[in-house]
Amino acid sequence: MIARVKGVAALAAALVLGACADQGARQLRTVADVTIVHTVNPSTVPGLTTVTRAEQNDRRHVYASYPEVPGARPLSRALASAVNGRVKPFERDAGRVRRLPGGDVPELNVQWSLTAAAQEVVGVRLVTSQFMGASGGETRETLWYDGVAGMVHPAADLLDGRRGLDGMVRQVRSRIGNEANPGQVTPDPRMFSSIAFNEAGDMVVEFSDYSVAPGSAGRVAVAVPGSAYEPLLSSFGMRARDAALDTQPGLSLGSPTATPAPRGDAARRPLPRTDCVRAKCVALTFDDGPGPHTGRLLDLLADGRARATFFVVGDNAAARTDLLRRAAAAGHEIGNHTQDHRDLSRLPAMQVTSDIQRTEEVVRDVTGRSPKLLRPPYGATNATVGAVAKSLGLAQVMWNVAVADWRQSDARVIADRVVSASRPGSIVVLHDNHKVTVDAVPRIIQRLQAKGYTLATASDLLAARHPQPGGAYRNG
Incomplete structure (x- = not known):
């Protein structure tokens, strides 16, 4: 069966389930789509962290993220290599x-x-979307880690060598839709770069754009039932299938890295709100987390008695619900930075809605509150994004102080630039997934406070302007 959506009614039906279950699809699908890949909640894997690469300038926009699983260092290296x-x-x-x-x-x-993420097997699916004007598309790849052997397998290794590949070619050709050319499905292992399983236990074979069909076909994927694929599995493929369908995920890859506990009772006593009409305020905002350095950042903010706003990416927030919960409990503001960090200004309204709502659900489920602020990735907005934000009750918050901290290797440089550019009402954009940025925070807090500034949340800073849903704001 090939993934398809026809008509407005089908698209509306697909919005929530299709988008939430499959992060990589450009086309939203009907609820009956059997090619939706089963996924594991990353918060169930103790010690899992995310690595993020992000860059934005007038030449390119880059956002790439992948997980680091404790006890699976070869997998981390393979994922880093794949992303690179x-x-x-x-x-x-x-x-x-x-x-x-x-x-x-x-x-x-x-x-x-x-x-x-069960027994001693981990599967990680990467979906790469590229936009280059008239060209672009999505590439799909799933890597499988065998914790017993300490080896990373490409997806084709789930099949039993050439015999398995030949058999899977026959299965796919007999099931693939009219949009694709069955003759282009060959037993080349590189063609079978993404193999996983759905909730029912069927094998899902998906292809990168343009590999077996025109780009206009969107995501091409086939579901193969167990009776057809099980005879084609390798011994590791059988273990991978069992791990993917395990109803009680639990890894056995060694002890997870311990997460440092919050110091003192800072996480339990939120700082009070600030009246920025009376006080001279600056808002420090942190995008793209939570990440490996967010816990230390929360300690530093507590030490400096400073509040901040975290515009979280939904995928990262779902992986580190402990940090999300801790930030909210400490009185920091949680804003919405979308689920996947895509440029919303290039997406249709329903996909914009889905990308925002999925992060809203993560934040609400963890903290008990829905975000009131949206920061569109790259600050890219348009009338469609504004209309969606308005419909969801979200004000768009941009910034007027940026220091390109992802390019810096010196915390003093970051601090100097933030302090020198800040004025009353400034909104500063930083990124808590960079160690050097977190290193700069104590200097930023101390020097701004020495100048009489109070470090407030974006909402406190903007309160006097009564920000309206859908509007875009850059300072107080």
């Missing part, structure tokens, strides 16, 4: 583009999800 293999060629190609029509900027986005 997408980012480097994109940076090269984007550097050759002078300007895209309409002033658009080339964009690369790498998303991840867990397809298995």
Whole structure:
């Protein structure tokens, strides 16, 4: 069966379930789509952290994220290599583009999800979306880790060598839809770069754009029932299938890295709100987390008695619900930075809605409150994004102080630039997934407070302007 959506009614039916279950699809699907890949909640894997690469300038936009699973270092190295293999060629190609029509900027986005995390097997699915004007598309790849052997397997290794590949080619050709060319499905292991399983236990084989069909076909995926694929599995493929379908996920890969406990009772005594009409305020905002350095950042903010706003990416927030909960309990504001960090200004309204709502659900489920603020990735907004934000009751918050902290290796430089550029009512954008940025925070707090500033949340800073849903705000 090939993934398809026809008509407005089908698209509306697909919005919540299709988008939530499959992060990589550009086309939203009907609720009966059997090619939706089963995923594991990353918060069930103790010690899991995320690694994020992000960059934005007038030549390119890059956001790439992948998980680090305790006890699976070879998998982390393989994921880093896979992501680098997408980012480097994109940076090269984007550097050759002078300007895209309409002033658009080339964009690369790498998303991840867990397809298995049980016994001694981990599956990680990467979906890479690339926009380069007229060209672009999605590449799909699933890596499988065998904790017994300490080996990372490409998806084709789930099949029993050439015999398994030949058999799977026959199965796929007999099931693939009219949009694709069955003759283009060959027993090349590279063609079978993404293999996982659905909730019913069927094998889901999905293809990268343009590999077996025109780009207009969207995501091409086939579900193969167990009776057809089980004879084709390798011994590791059987273990991967069992792990993916395990109803009680639990890894046996060694002890997870201990998460440092909050110091003192800072996480239990939220700082009071600030009246920024009377006080001289600056809002420190942190995008793209939570990440490996967010816990230390929360300690530093508590030490400096400073409040901040965290615009979280839904995938990262779902992986680190402990940090999300702790930030909210300490009195920091949680804003919405979308689920996958895609440029919303290029997406249709229903996909914009889905991307925002999925993060809203994560934040609400963990903290008990829905975000009131939205920061569109890259600050890219338009009338469609504004209309969706209005419908969801979200004000858009941009910034007027940016220091490109992802390019810096010196915390003093970051602090100098933030302090020198800040004025009463400034909104500063930083990124808590960079160690050097977190290193700069004590200097930023101390120096701004020495100048009489109070470090407030974005909502407190904007309160006097009575921000309206859908509106875009850059300072107080």
